[in-house]
Amino acid sequence: MRSGGVTRVDVRYEAPETLQAAVALLASAGEPAKILAGGTDVIVQMETDLIEPALLVDIKKIPELRQIVAENGGFRIGAAVPGLTIMDHAALAKTWPGVLDGVKLIGSIQVRGRASIGGNLCNGSPAADSVPPLIAAGAIARIIGSKGTREVPVEKIPTAPGKTSLAKDEIIASFFLPPRAPHSGDAYQRFTPRTEMDIAVVGVGINLTLDSSGTCTAARVVLGAVAPTVLLSKECADALIGTKVDAAALDKLAAAASAACRPIDDKRGTKEYRIKIAGVLAKRTAQQALEVARKN
Amino acid sequence: MTDKTDIILIINGRAHAISVEPRKTLVDAIRDDCGQTGTHIGCEHGICGTCTIILDGDAVRSCLMFAVQADGRHIRTVEGLADGETLHPLQQAFITHHGLQCGFCTPGFLMLAVNALEHNPNIGDDELLDVLASNLCRCTGYQNIIKAVRAARDEMRGAKAT
Numbered sequence: 347m348r349s350g351g352v353t354r355v356d357v358r359y360e361a362p363e364t365l366q367a368a369v370a371l372l373a374s375a376g377e378p379a380k381i382l383a384g385g386t387d388v389i390v391q392m393e394t395d396l397i398e399p400a401l402l403v404d405i406k407k408i409p410e411l412r413q414i415v416a417e418n419g420g421f422r423i424g425a426a427v428p429g430l431t432i433m434d435h436a437a438l439a440k441t442w443p444g445v446l447d448g449v450k451l452i453g454s455i456q457v458r459g460r461a462s463i464g465g466n467l468c469n470g471s472p473a474a475d476s477v478p479p480l481i482a483a484g485a486i487a488r489i490i491g492s493k494g495t496r497e498v499p500v501e502k503i504p505t506a507p508g509k510t511s512l513a514k515d516e517i518i519a520s521f522f523l524p525p526r527a528p529h530s531g532d533a534y535q536r537f538t539p540r541t542e543m544d545i546a547v548v549g550v551g552i553n554l555t556l557d558s559s560g561t562c563t564a565a566r567v568v569l570g571a572v573a574p575t576v577l578l579s580k581e582c583a584d585a586l587i588g589t590k591v592d593a594a595a596l597d598k599l600a601a602a603a604s605a606a607c608r609p610i611d612d613k614r615g616t617k618e619y620r621i622k623i624a625g626v627l628a629k630r631t632a633q634q635a636l637e638v639a640r641k642n
Numbered sequence: 643m644t645d646k647t648d649i650i651l652i653i654n655g656r657a658h659a660i661s662v663e664p665r666k667t668l669v670d671a672i673r674d675d676c677g678q679t680g681t682h683i684g685c686e687h688g689i690c691g692t693c694t695i696i697l698d699g700d701a702v703r704s705c706l707m708f709a710v711q712a713d714g715r716h717i718r719t720v721e722g723l724a725d726g727e728t729l730h731p732l733q734q735a736f737i738t739h740h741g742l743q744c745g746f747c748t749p750g751f752l753m754l755a756v757n758a759l760e761h762n763p764n765i766g767d768d769e770l771l772d773v774l775a776s777n778l779c780r781c782t783g784y785q786n787i788i789k790a791v792r793a794a795r796d797e798m799r800g801a802k803a804t
Binding site: 356357358359361382384385386389390392393394402404406428430453454455456457459460541542543 | 647663664665667686687688689691694697700701702703705706707708710711754758772773775776777
């Protein structure tokens, strides 16, 4: 992995303390620039010569990107807040256990001490663990650029492996998790060969709401690692909405999840395997979300 | 050449004023510029945990940070564990329970486990397994590392109670 005598592109490092300054740096950069949050993907990609940015804009010194605040009955999480800080937030853990389960699965403890959900999303991996539960939660990203501010649902951000819909001068500042209706619950499960430090073969995030009789009135089902981007599946949600999330509904969900997959073969699993596991995992995740919803 | 940046790394309480290129990783700066070679470099891409240090109270992989990002911050490495000639209880436990063979991964395991025990002195056996799964060892098969950390936890807890 060490480069030895290889000459690398010189890199300029800037750590602005305001979003405006960070956006201005990106907008005026003539050279390839990269935003640095936790750095747990960017630094690895630089060390392995996958990317050669000439400008690094470290956004970890911008206060509003480093805080979690209650807002209009929901939560706003700064895009550069480290995973460990999110996991330690008691109110978030109670309201959005599925989002926290996704965060808990990113890398290892030492990685979560640095890595952020903004970085997990912008790295553009279809297997990113925090992304399915964020999309299932209906999280809205606040994006700041030189042309102003946009509020964008998280599912609109990844466009292809390693690619996002952000412009060159845009930064995700924060994510808004909306207020919860009563009897709502979310969950995230992933399947990996190894329990730690592994990448999802399949990940499933589900967020659902029940009425007082236990019938599912709203659901969002998100599949990770089974397509070029994380998938929000309407067909999967439709399998749950209007049901009591009983065995028949779970079978329909499993079939819809398997049908939605467009996976690749890789060393972690074949296409056929991923398609099968997606169905199984969707069922288990729905059952977990259901348990949470019944308690709320 | 990129201009070098002057930074200060406070390692085990001692300030090291150094000048580094922006893309130099923290682990390289700790070893090459500060001469603290107790922290080892393994995979260099955030998988093995051998380079684990404690940065302002959090265990981090020092290959996944640039040195400039640690400017002015407090770093603890394996060199800071012993008190003079007296080993830290965890170091002693690694010896007693044969928690190392070649020793290459040991500094990372020690810093990872020390941080976990300091954060939660009553950490349970299962939770400890989750923590220790963050790092790789190619010799011990992990069992003796687990035994050593559990023993150190019990000893450190006992010491606090008395």
